[in-house]
Amino acid sequence: MQERSAPDSAVVVRGGARSTGERSIPLSLLRGARLTCPACGKGAMFRRYLKVADACPTCGEALHHHRADDAPPYFTIVIVGHVVVGLMLAVEMAYRPPLWLHAAIWLPLTVLLALLLLPPIKGALIGLQWALLMHGFDPSAEEEKIEPFDTGISNGRGR
Ligand SMILES: [Zn+2]
Incomplete structure (x- = not known):
C-alpha cells in the first residue's frame, strides 16, 4: 500500500486571519500618516x-502589497478642493480682490497643499490596508501563493 502525500493539506486559515485584533486601525492610520511603517511605527x-x-527598513514588514492606486489623489483633491474653494469664496465675499490676485494666491496654494497632503494621505491609506489585512497584507494569503509550486505536475509536454 502506498500512501499519497496530500498537497491539499496546506495551511489555509481564512476565518481567524481576518481578525484585526492585533492590528489597530487608528494606530495604523496615524503611523501611515506620519510616513512610517504601520507595523513598527519607526521605519x-x-x-x-x-x-x-x-x-520596512527597521522591522522588515513587507509593504509592497499595498494597492493605494488612485485613492490618495482622489482624497487629496476632495480635501484641497474644499479648503481652497471655501477660502477663495470667503476672501471674495469679504474683500473683492482683483482676479489676478486670486490667481496669484490660490493657484500656488492649491499646488502646495496637494503636494504636501499626498504623502500622508497615501501613507494613512496603506496603513489602513495593512490593518485590514487587505491584498497581500494577509499573512495567510502569502502561504496560499506558495502552494502552486508544489503541485507535482512537472511535465510541460502534456500527459
Ligand atoms: Zn516597520
Whole structure:
C-alpha cells in the first residue's frame, strides 16, 4: 500500500486571519500618516516622495502589497478642493480682490497643499490596508501563493 502525500493539506486559515485584533486601525492610520511603517511605527514607509519601500527598513514588514492606486489623489483633491474653494469664496465675499490676485494666491496654494497632503494621505491609506489585512497584507494569503509550486505536475509536454 502506498500512501499519497496530500498537497491539499496546506495551511489555509481564512476565518481567524481576518481578525484585526492585533492590528489597530487608528494606530495604523496615524503611523501611515506620519510616513512610517504601520507595523513598527519607526521605519520609513517611503523611499522616495511617493515611492513605497518594498519592506520596512527597521522591522522588515513587507509593504509592497499595498494597492493605494488612485485613492490618495482622489482624497487629496476632495480635501484641497474644499479648503481652497471655501477660502477663495470667503476672501471674495469679504474683500473683492482683483482676479489676478486670486490667481496669484490660490493657484500656488492649491499646488502646495496637494503636494504636501499626498504623502500622508497615501501613507494613512496603506496603513489602513495593512490593518485590514487587505491584498497581500494577509499573512495567510502569502502561504496560499506558495502552494502552486508544489503541485507535482512537472511535465510541460502534456500527459
Ligand atoms: Zn516597520
